[in-house]
Amino acid sequence: MRRLLFLLPVALFAVIAGYFTLGLRGDPSLLPSALIDKPAPDFALPGLGGKPGLARADLAGRVALVNFFASWCAPCRTEHPLLMRLAEEGKVALYGIDYKDKPEDAARLLAQLGDPYRRIGVDREGRTAIDFGVYGVPETYVVDAAGRIRYRQVGPISAADWERKLLPLLQKLGAS
Amino acid sequence: MIVELGHYALVLALFMALLQASLPLVGAARGHPAWMALADSTALVQFGLVALAFAALIHAYVTSDFSVLNVVQNSHSTKPLLYKVTGVWGNHEGSMVLWVFILTLYGAAVALFGGALPPPLRARVLAVQGMIGAGFLLFILATSNPFIRVVPPPPDGDGLNPLLQDPGLAFHPPFLYLGYVGFSMAFSFAVAALIEGRVDAAWARWVRPWTLAAWCALTIGIAMGSWWSYYVLGWGGWWAWDPVENASFMPWLAGTALLHSAIVVEKRGALKSWTILLAILAFSLSLIGTFLVRSGVLTSVHAFAVDPARGAFILLLLAVAIGGSLTLYAIRAPALKLGGLFAPISREGALVLNNLILATGxxxxxxxxxxxxxxxxxTGAAVSVGPPFFKATFVPLMVPMLVLLVFGPLLAWKRGDLLGALGRLKLAFAVSAAAALAAWHFTTGGPIGAVLGIALAAWLAVGTAVEWAERVKLFRAPLGESWRRLRHLPRAAWGMSIAHFGLAVLVAGIAASAWQTERIETVRPGDTVDVAGYAFRFEGTEPVQGPNYSAQRATFTVTREGRTVAVMHPSRRFYPVQRMPITDAAIRTNGFADLYAVITDPGEGGAWVARLYYNPLVPWIWFGAVIMAAGGLVSLSDRRLRVGAPARRGAAVKAPGAAPA
Amino acid sequence: MRAAPFPSPRPSPASGRGRILALLCLILALLPLPALAVLPSERLADPALEARARALSRELRCLVCRNESIDDSSADLAHDLRVLVRERLKAGDSDAQVLAYLTSRYGDFVLLRPPVQPDTWLLWFGPPALLCLGGVGLAFALRRRRGAAAEPAPLSAEERQRLERLMREEEA
Incomplete structure (x- = not known):
């Protein structure tokens, strides 16, 4: 009994070291969304430069990707080519929400790099972003046909992210 | 050339450390005096080599040798000389070299001043030090080499983060490491004692100076970090319960517990296995702190650059050092003899309670x-644990400890007289009640916790004074007798009284910070803002050119009842190399309160957003910490801890209950 | 590699991968100057409501900068959340409703004081349990040891005789 007591410290340390080992894997900055499997928040945003805006109703009926971006956001540029490719393939409905941005800057960016979005909503105050639980851009949400959020991609979508996470999920949801 | 010399010295130091870690152990086990004596020479040579490497790195920084990657990343030719030097440890690689430098410094100190230690113990202690040194030298050479060259060298460096270009932060890491690494001595002594299977009063006496020295340095180091965060970050606070701060606080708590439990081992021979465990834990927590800060396992506001490879390496070191020592503990500690008996209400009982609460903390x-x-x-769930949690859990835990702290020194060893102690504390009780009432009255209410905190501080201060007065029989014996007793009071007793008094000052400072007055206003030249009776008149800003920054310097004239009390110049600096603006707070203190001013955002027409504070008693937080460390130093100078302290046999006879196993 | 509207004002000496991140942050930092936490423009006119807003802000984590509350943070999102908290309060929300509003969007992660629920029981009750366990264990150990080492049995008549004999021999 007394001997067991003396084993306690090393046993506790073994548990802690195990967690540290797990902790070394994975990025602590990636957070699960609080809205997984919950209905996407309601929103209705104006469009960019006179074009039609984006509202929750626009997402209804099919699987959609909602991508939060901004012209001042450097990492957004790294995922832009991938978004353009998706738009060309046309298999998935890609919507954009321009986060806390000057509309003219966003328009210039899209004119420069191409516009991959079916529709764009301008979220100047960042309120819709807060409703989605966004804490930085880019973030991308998968919204299923029933209007529920199924996945959140934090940070730019890399080719690996697309192949391993997003594409299988979209196929499962029947988007493509 | 000098850079390669430094690199080479590190490699040689690694081999020295491996020698130091192995041969003396064998020597101690087989009784070869020559092999044991190798510990001393290898420790000294290892220290010399690491010092050489450290000097080479400093040389590269001072001469702005941009062919060295580490210098490029953390220095700039226009940086003032002081920050060129301190920039050496303002980054991961350089700070690890400083870490090992201090480790070998302690090792060399044992080799030079450990003459009174029995040769086998000294050999084992130094061998354990050698193992730690080898582990970290390997870590530096394998993952964090500061001597890597870059070809072709860029014309100039990236500079040092402006927030680190500050005298307060320049000396924060060395003190912190003196503390962290200092606990390696207690650790090595503990492991050596486990190998020998012997813990006695003499052992406790030998560990004590190292632990005290480390504790003093860590106290100062943490206080400096907190002071830096107070005046550089410009947020008006001084402790954020950030993981990095916590990483330095945990070893401090364990070290404080160790200091107290080692007294029981020394005086009464009890708590041996617990003290050994604390010695292992204090250093283990230092190591874990190093791991947390550098591995990226936790997100922190002031972390080093994150590198998983480094994290994995440190984790391996943790597993070997902590896992190994705790396994040894599990095997050997049960055999340690139990020490002297004591009643629950006794000096030992009070110290045990102190340890229980500090360990829980x-x-x-x-x-x-x-x-x-x-x-x-x-579970994959994400939660945050922030200051509100620690305020709700840690603070209530400390309150009973501070209340009980006063009783401990008044109780006798073995069996104490609680009622007697209570009777002698009447004065302390009266003063603390009066202090609470005064605080309540003069602050027009305020948080009840803060009022209680002031009462607690008064209780601590007066209780400590009462105990001191009893020792010298103040007013009970003729003054001449008191004077004689005062002069013969052991330094250790002085140290305890001073440190406990420092804690009282610290507690008062923390409690009173609840009465901070804050004003956040947009000010235009000529505007006046009233902060707790002080009128801050904003005179405007002017551009100023610093050595490696440009700044807008504001002028506030502060008056109280029409009389000018201060002219303050907070500024907003811009460092072009890092393209980073920082705020530079202006602080005017009178020892009892701080006036604190920061300007943050410029507006139109010379307007600025100003944050102005009146922080009563906040400087006492740092005064208190300094007094505590001073108490530790006084205790360190106690005659019985000096070089050539009594040898084991003599001490074992003198200390009752000491049982050589 | 992800961008916050503003970097944390606290230091992060960078190298390697972190350097790229730091560089990105710096580029972004050039856009608008970072503000320091609460701005005069955010403040509510009603001092009681404003005090509640400040207290709530200290309970909420700035999601971008990680270990600061939104009250301390200069990040843009922290500013938005501070404004949001004040709006909710003005709309008549209770403190609990404001916190619920934010946790429904950001999860428990946004709370600096984790909620007391089964998966945080260990966090909240672990230390007090440790204290109690330690206290009880100590009391038990102390009592047992004292019991074990209680008064030694009195000497038997034979022993007493032997002791006397020994002592006489000693004197002689």
Whole structure:
């Protein structure tokens, strides 16, 4: 009994070291969304430069990707080519929400790099972003046909992210 | 050339450390005096080599040798000389070299001044030091080499983060490491004692100076970090319960517990295995702190650059050092003899209670700091554990300890007289009640916790004074007798009284910070803002050119009842190399309160957003910490801890209950 | 590699991968100057409501900068959340409703004081349990040891005789 007591410290340390080992894997900055499997928040945003805006109703009926971006956001540029490719393939409905941005800057960016979005909503105050639980851009949400959020991609979508996470999920949801 | 010399010295130091870690152990086991004596020479040579490497790195920084990657990344030719030097440890690689430098410094100190230690113990202690040194030298050479060249060298460096270009931060890491690494001595002594299977009063006496020295340095180091965060970050606070701060606080709590439990081992021969465990834990927590800060396992506001490879390496070191020592503990500690008996109400009982609460405190901080990681790995849920949690859990834990702290020194060893102690504390009780009433009255209410905190501080201060007065029989004996007693009071007793008094000052400072007055206003030249009776008149800003920054310097004339009390110049600096603006707070203190001014955002027409504070008693937080460390130093100078302290046999006879196993 | 509207004002000496991140942050930092936490423009006119807003802000984590509350943070999102908290309060929300509003969007992660629920029981009750366990264990151990080492049995008549004999021999 007394001997067991003396084993306690090393046993506790073994548990802690195990967690540290797990902790070394994975990025602590990636957070699960609080809205997984919950209905996407309601929103209705104006469009960019006179074009039609984006509202929750626009997402209804099919699987959609909602991508939060901004012209001042450097990492957004790294995922832009991938978004353009998706738009060309046309298999998935890609919507954009321009986060806390000057509309003219966003328009210039899209004119420069191409516009991959079916529709764009301008979220100047960042309120819709807060409703989605966004804490930085880019973030991308998968919204299923029933209007529920199924996945959140934090940070730019890399080719690996697309192949391993997003594409299988979209196929499962029947988007493509 | 000098850079390669430094690199080479590190490699040689690694081999020295490996020698130091192995041969003396064998020597101690087989009784070869020559092999044991190798510990001394290898420790000294290892220190010399690491010092050489450290000097080479400093040389590269001072001469702005941009062919060295580490210098390029952390220095700039226009940086003032002081920050060129301190920039050496303002980054991961350089700070690890400083870490090992201090480790070998302690090793060399044992080799030079450990003459009174029995040769086998000294050989084993130094061998354990050698193992730690070898582990970290290997870590530096394998993952964090500061001597890597870059070809072709860029014309100039990236500079040092402006927030680190500050005299307060320049000396924060060395003190912190003196503390962290200093606990390696207690660790080595503990492991050596476990190998020998012997813990006695003499052992406790030998460990004490190292632990005290480390504790003093860590106290100062943490206080400096907190002071830096107070005046550089410009947020008006001084402790954020950030993982990095917690990482330094946990070893401090364990070290404080160790200091107290080692007294029981020394005086009464009890608590041996617990003291050994604390010695292992204090250093283990230092190592874990190093791991947390540098591995990226936790997100922190002021972390080093994150590198998983380094994290994995440190984790391996942790597993070997902590896992190894705790396994040894599990095997050998049960055989340690139990020491002297004592009643629950006794000096020992009070010290045990102190240890229980401090250990729980350390566990609380540990759990709070790491819980997000644990939970995320268990269930995937993300939680935050922030200041509100620690305020709700850690602070209530400390209150009973501070209340009981006063009783401890008044109780006798073995069996104390609680009622007698209570009777002698009447004065302390009366003063603390009066202090609470005064605080309540003069602050027109305020948080009840702060009022209680002031009462607690008064209780601590007066209780400590009462105990001191009893020792010298103040007013009970003729003054001449008191004077004689005063002069013969052991330094250790002085140290305790001073440190406990410092804690009282610290508690007062923390409690009173609840009465901070804050004003956040947009000010235009000529505007006046009233902060707790002080009128801050904003005169405007002017551009100023610093050595490696440009700044807008504001002028506030502060008056109280029409009389000018201060002219303050907070500024907003811009460092072109890093393209980073920082705020530079202006602080005017009178020792009892700080006036604190920061300007943050410029507006139109010379307007600025100003944050102005009146912080009563906040400087006492740092005064208190300095007094505590001073108490530690006084205790360190006690005759019985000096070089050539009594040898084991003599001490064992003198100390009752000491049982050589 | 992800961008916050503003970097944390606290230091992060960077190298390697972190350097790229730091560089990105710096580029972004050039856009608008970072503000320091609460701005005069955010403040509510009603001092009681404003005090509640400040207290709530200290309970909420700035998601971008990680270990600061939104009250201390200069990040843009922290500013938005501070404004949001004040709006909710003005709309008549209770403190609990404001916190619920934010946790429904950001999860428990946004709370600096984790909620007391089964998966945080260990966090909240672990240390007090440790204290109690330690206290009880100590009391138990102390009592047992004292019991074990209680008064030694009195000497038997034979022993007493032997002791006397020994002592006489000693004197002689």
């Amino acid at each position: 350390a566990a609380t901080v540990f759990l709070g700091t790491l819980y997000p990681l644990f939970l995320e790995k268990m």
